[in-house]
Amino acid sequence: MPSITTRRFLQTAGTLLAGLVLVACGKQQPPAPAASAPAPAATAPAPAAKVYVVGTDAAYAPFESQNEKGDIVGFDIDVVKAVAQKAGIEVKFVNTPWEGIFNSLGQGDRDFLVSSITITDERKQTMDFSAPYFDAQQLIAVKQDAKIAKFADLKKLKVGVQNGTTGDEVISKLQGKESPNVKRFESTPLALKELEAGGVDAVVADNGVVVHYVANNPGARFKTVSDASFAAEQYGLAVKKGNTELQEKLSKGLAEIKADGTYNQIYAKYFGAAPAAATPAVAASK
Structure with a gap:
C-alpha cells in the first residue's frame, strides 16, 4: 500500500475539517418556542341588582x-315606581x-307591601x-233612594265590607x-256588586275606592254618605319588622317625589x- 506523506495527510485533514465547519455553519437551528402569554385572570361576574x-x-x-293585559296598575303602583327610581x-x-x-311579608315572600294599607298601632x-x-x-255607599244619612243608621242593616x-x-x-x-267579602268591588244586586243595604270602605266605583258605575245608582265619626286614616308602605334600611329608603323616596x-x-x-294639605299622622285601620 503506498505511504501517505505527512504534508499530504495534513492537507487532506484540513480539507475535511473545513468542510465540516461549513456544514455546521449552514445548518439552521429550530427557533426557540415563543413564551406563551399569561392567561388573563378570570373576573367574577358582577352580582345582579336586587329586585324588591x-x-x-x-x-x-x-x-x-289589573288592566286588560293583566298588568298591575294604579295610583299606588305609580307612587312606588317613582319612589323606587328616587331610591x-x-x-x-x-x-x-x-x-x-x-303573612307573605312576615315570611319574607314579599320585601314590602303597597295595597292601600292604613297605618295602625296594631x-x-x-x-x-x-x-x-x-x-x-x-265612606258609606248606598242606593240613591236609601234613607241613610249617618253611620248610626246602619246599626240594624246588612252591611258589606272587605x-x-x-x-x-x-x-x-x-x-x-x-x-x-256584617257580610264580609274578599274585595271591596265584590261588596259593592252585592249592594248593586240587593244582597246588602250598604257598603263601608275607604273613600278613594268608593268614590271611584260610584263614578265609574253610574248604572248602579249609588250615592255616598260621610260621617264625622269616621277617623282620619293614612296609608303607608309596609316593610318587615326591623328592616330599617328599606324603611328609610322608601320614606326618603316619598319625601323626594313630594318635594x-x-x-x-x-x-x-x-x-x-x-291633594289638600296632609293631615297629621294618626293611628286609625284597609
Whole structure:
C-alpha cells in the first residue's frame, strides 16, 4: 500500500475539517418556542341588582288593579315606581290576596307591601311603615233612594265590607263582631256588586275606592254618605319588622317625589286635582 506523506495527510485533514465547519455553519437551528402569554385572570361576574318584590292586592281601583293585559296598575303602583327610581332600587309587583298579604311579608315572600294599607298601632306591632303617602277616610255607599244619612243608621242593616279592613273594624264595633248582618267579602268591588244586586243595604270602605266605583258605575245608582265619626286614616308602605334600611329608603323616596312635584302629578292623574294639605299622622285601620 503506498505511504501517505505527512504534508499530504495534513492537507487532506484540513480539507475535511473545513468542510465540516461549513456544514455546521449552514445548518439552521429550530427557533426557540415563543413564551406563551399569561392567561388573563378570570373576573367574577358582577352580582345582579336586587329586585324588591312588592305585594299588592290588585282589586282596589284606582289604587291597585289589573288592566286588560293583566298588568298591575294604579295610583299606588305609580307612587312606588317613582319612589323606587328616587331610591335607586328595582321593584316587581306581585298580585297577592288581601287575606294572606301580611303573612307573605312576615315570611319574607314579599320585601314590602303597597295595597292601600292604613297605618295602625296594631299593625305596627308586627310590621314597620314608611312615612304616610295618602290620607283616607271611611265612606258609606248606598242606593240613591236609601234613607241613610249617618253611620248610626246602619246599626240594624246588612252591611258589606272587605274582610280585615278598616270598614270591617268600624262596622264590627257598631253591630258587634259576630253580627250576622256584617257580610264580609274578599274585595271591596265584590261588596259593592252585592249592594248593586240587593244582597246588602250598604257598603263601608275607604273613600278613594268608593268614590271611584260610584263614578265609574253610574248604572248602579249609588250615592255616598260621610260621617264625622269616621277617623282620619293614612296609608303607608309596609316593610318587615326591623328592616330599617328599606324603611328609610322608601320614606326618603316619598319625601323626594313630594318635594319635586312628582307626587302631585300622580295624584292629579287619578283624582283630578292635587291633594289638600296632609293631615297629621294618626293611628286609625284597609
